[in-house]
Amino acid sequence: MSTDRRSRVLALWCPDWPAVAAAAAAEIPASSPVAVVSANRVVACSATARAEGVRRGGRRRESQARCPELYVARADPDRDARLFEPVASAVDEVVPGIEVLRPGLLLLSARGAARYFGSEEAAAEQLVDTVAAVGVECQVGIADEVSTAVVAARHGAIVPRGSGAQFLAPLPVAELSAEPSLAAPERVDLVDLLVRLGLRTVGDFGALSPVDVASRFGTDAVLAHRSARGEPERPPSARVLPPDLEVEYRCDPPIDRVDAAAFAGRALAERLHVTLSAAAVACTRLLVQATTANGEHLSRTWRCAEPLTPEGTADRVRWQLDGWLTGRSENKPTAGIVLLRLEPVEVVSAGALQLGLWGGVGDEDERARRALVRVQGLLGGDAVQVGVLSGGRGPGERVTMLPWGDEPVPDADPSAPWPGRLPSPSPSALMPTRPEIAVTDESGVAVQVTERGMFDRVPGRVDWGSRSWVLHGWAGPWAADERWWDLGATSTARQVARAQVLLEDTRALLVLHDGGRWFVEGIYE
Template identity: 45%
Template structure:
């Protein structure tokens, strides 16, 4: 196993927003998808925690400033940190803004030992105004956890170090929930399972997580095919001095990179971004992903790096602009396979579609165009998984047990957002579903809007569903009802916390 050093700046999203040496008493947090991602020291002292709902955090701390996450800004702000550490060792990799890694063995020999190397990395980061924690261990996963504890794990001891950590550290919330329900709450307990049994019960993702829990790399690195040149390059007749047109080109380069790797049956965990300027100077930076880099992930990292270089005038008028952009894959692994779409039709048709979608992504952002997959779930909307174009779908087994799942047939139309409605009994009272999933007063009227009230002519159900009962903040009880109304419409209704809403309708 390779010895890896990881440098980690805690709460980097907040640091990037507030800048170096912020007011220590400032109550601030960064949110993503309505949940707290990171918080300042003062906010944490007041009780704000990562993963907390924004409204819960604001109810706890009335003066809390909440900022939406901005990955582009985080990457730009992290570039000086990467430069400072890169001056100490070759082959530095940015895992994500706020976390960097480097091969520790050679750098430790040069600086006089792992302890000395760790001290120098911390000093270099702290010299530009940021606190830094450093960890060294066998493999990236163990080194990342060692950085949190600011530890150097002896060679060969990563599995023992990992054993006491909770399974949530694997980063897969669904797998962690399932393992917890099975009584496997630590990485050591999970690692003790036979690999064959893990593969049979948890599938491909479970096998990768099991390798991490055992202190191994998730995917064994393979040798580059003899004579294979997997680097992709775009040269420009006119030098380019702006990041945006380069980022647009990077999307096409990322697709070419993946096509070349796929042709060799490979994928990559690291990619080096390199620009060549008109004056002959070059700049490069390696980015790593905690998994296999998809087309979208590569394009995002290239964009972040180009924006950071533009901010630092790497390819300004003095340098003459960029004349070549290159992507060099590294950390090659066997291709685990990806969920693709648009497979029907000839190659030219697919190529035109991919070019059009890449242009949409360049204009609207990576997450705008999506592919859709039908997966497992209870509610109709839950069964539709939307994934940014080019990324791998997250597996959610459709054939798994889904207690409370709505029986066939499924609704023909499912709105993007459930629409509030009222379901009334003969006396005009809201219909209630008891804890035993019983309706004591039959529905008679359905109020769909100010001028849309219909008489209920038939109904079926309810089908109860209780989710995440073990988590007080996330627990939810829902019951669904199929109803028909006098004008012939057939509708799917759901009630949560006493409020009814429309979840879908059926063609009749």
């Protein structure tokens, strides 16, 4: 196929979308400095925050020190997808047939838009105005290939036909990993290696021989090399789809709540995965459709760089349903959903998806996951929770409990120093009510912890309710000055200390000293 006849791709990119969505959700001006954090690291920030020195990858405390007015929000893919739906709907009204790569980035065919509006430049201007009418800023890029169009959108450029390689050549090689929805997770490591090898620009990497790249690096590097050379990428699938791959779910009664829709969508994603596995294929482009009780038909296509796993399918279905049911789009349904339908639009061989030893993608894990999803469907979303390692000083603070299926984002960074943190091992059982006890020396005088974080006398006994034990040993204390910077009238600052004490019956307790009193925080069994 000649270059002139190749279909062109238009990418529409909303800069800093997680930060834009966080500001919209908090109802604060878009011009405010905003940072979105995950595990106490900045993953996205607004242009205003960057002007104050906030950077992606920076620590939360450092960012707040650089910009005291910074509004900090937790990363929330559901929020990002829900608030992006009005943008996607507005673009789809103007040019039907969009494909969402992720919240904040979508693709469409430039050919139809250019024909309708007269030129690619006119189409780009019209789409920017359309998105601006929704209250969002965006940039448009047009090129021959998807990855080039996405890079062009970041620069607000329209790349002439056949000039993709020339456009990319002077750009930093980091542009190849700037969009995670188009690259494998190891792309960041590849870019780091290329820089250390002296390949600073995309053109330097593209100048390498394809044979050398294929023999030295992995599959994703070959795809990145093709992108750098402006060579044709994955086209629309010419593979004939096996019959009866689509799955649907009839909702009785109609679904009008996001949690109920998410459970139905997750079960439907499981059924789709089973159907695809039986046909030995995996989905790379998914059409999500819904029909309401009033006969409204909603649909959206999600394009993926890699074959979808059951978890990836469930995430996209949940995001889309959340956007339809609670979004701010003018096309918000006027009645509950009575029919959900998932249809694979593009598939690849199942060999592109890593299979477990006994077939399926982690077959045993899949069975366990389906059981948990079933319990969630019966008891509610918060009924099944899993622990995620978090940051903190006490054992209870180091676990963030999240509903099964949510993104495992801890409340605090577990890799931070956390002075005064309890050393390993952690107690085998935690006491949620923290019963009060008395810790005394051998003569019965209460033991306290000094301002220097030391016992004022040697612990000798523990009295817990009507029982009393002689101590056979102890370790600590580990003192922690928590929220020392909070000096207001409603200050929550406090000085606490933890210690491990060994009872005469060989059991050990984790005890907490707080406000001159002792409490049992955990038990070592």
